[in-house]
Amino acid sequence: MNSNRPTDSLPAPGAEALAQSEALTDLIRGRIAAAGGWLSFDRYMNLALYAPRLGYYGGRAMKFGRRAEDGSDFVTPPELSPLFATTLARPVAQALQQSDTRQLMEFGAGTGKLAAGLLTALADLDVPFDSYAIVDVSGELRVRQRENIEREAPALAAKVRWLDALPETFEGVVIGNEVLDAMPVRLVVRKLGAWRERGVVVLGDRFAFDDRLVMPDAQIELIDATIDEANGEPFAEYVTETHEAALGFTKTVCTMLARGAAFFIDYGFPHREFYHAQRATGTMMCHYRHRAHTDPFLYPGLQDITAHVEFTGIAEAGVGTGADLLGFTSQARFLMNAGITDVLNELDPSDVKRFLPAANAVQKLLSEAEMGELFKVIAFSRGIAGTLDAFVGGDRSHTL
Incomplete structure (x- = not known):
């Protein structure tokens, strides 16, 4: 499970940015509660990136730049x-x-x-x-x-x-x-032949992942067949994304x-490379101060969340x-x-x-x-x- 508390390896944001992140965290908590306690990851990602005035692209984060020292997160x-x-x-x-x-x-x-x-x-x-x-x-x-x-x-x-x-x-x-x-993606997980969708729940003072069993739709069935075709071997667990947006x-x-x-x-x-065994843990990645990591719950609204x-x-x-x-x-x-x-x-x-x-x-x-x-x-x-x-x-x- 992932925490939205800072880590020693990443610089802490300033007071104004942290206040923005906390406001977005409260907004997302409300959306999770309104959804019955579980929010699909694509809806979480959409809020984290695009919520008006609070999301990463809707807020005032520096985003683009050459170095972490200028307050940016990545270079294009x-x-x-x-x-x-x-x-x-x-x-x-x-x-x-x-x-x-x-x-x-x-x-x-x-x-x-x-x-x-x-x-x-x-x-x-x-x-x-x-x-x-x-x-x-x-x-x-x-x-x-x-x-x-x-x-x-x-x-x-x-x-x-x-x-x-x-x-x-x-x-x-x-x-x-x-x-x-x-663009927001759904996270899906195949465990022992059964597909689950990975969503977000509130666990104490943290956001955490929670997987729920789902009936495979056409997109998941296509992924299922491609994984087997590309690799020719079973996986105890395979995490990937669907790209509806x-x-x-x-x-x-x-x-x-x-x-x-x-x-x-x-x-x-x-698709055959995308679903290769090398990417069995998915491609979702976060970018904060020119460092890449896999915790989408760190400082919501202050870091980029992407998928290949x-x-x-x-x-x-x-x-x-x-x-x-x-x-x-x-x-x-x-x-x-x-x-x-x-x-x-x-x-x-x-x-x-x-x-x-x-x-x-x-x-x-x-x-x-x-x-x-x-x-x-x-x-x-x-x-x-x-x-x-x-x-x-x-x-x-x-x-x-």
Whole structure:
């Protein structure tokens, strides 16, 4: 059982942040009581991340940054290097041109660095576009996004707008960088052949896991068969996640997309790898002050809770709407195909203070031991013939 009390290995939050966490804890306790004493984990995760003003993305936590000292919890590729956005702009530009569209939309825009970088790079490539829409539930992040875009791309800031609701149809390019992994998941457990759903209860002054026997639904039955197929051996206990929210989101975006492309960049695996024995304890992970751990009850509202993406399901959800699967590959292959080494070579190697940090960041983006292999890129399209240059070499659609 897990505790929401601090541990010696993680820094304690300040008084204001702790008060926010305690308020969210009280809210969740009330929801558990209202649900009869047991709350499914996806509902807990949704509250912990998205409760208005109190959840991790609904509150004022720093979230994105390079170091724990700045109060942040994790770093994303756009924060790691501006060359990520400069390189991503190339397949985005190709998708805009091939679909004859002029709009962009980004989900979960973080600090706005990716938006600012894409705006600047597209302008440098002389690619015409009319607007850049951002969809983000965090009011605090919207403020940071606006500030960063106005500072880093002042001439293009007027093209950016923030949406509170999605349009019925959209023509252009959609970008979702590390969005799918932050969507609530159900936790399910197979013990001695019987399936249980893992929920949250109150145990004294703590939250704790509690497993309840469930009748397998279609999603669980598919997981059950895939686990056995992928491993060929029984497990006394196997913990994993179901991704209803991410699948529903993918369907919504691909249904909305009337013409253009949708790129999703995240960490995860196709289903046979996702349900490998190496992940028999699940992929749910928490991030707090640049340290990863597995206690989702530590400081509710002050830490990120994520799960790896099961990309086969994402592919099926998108294609099921009638969209085309544009491609699926590793982040390393995608960025190399898109020309990240050419972008790096545009810097002057003799400018050591600028070149060496840029080269080190590119190494992290491409290395199998860092982000290059674990992170994947999947894209869907309508109205684009064939594929894009970024997917020509190393496409892994056949593994889905």
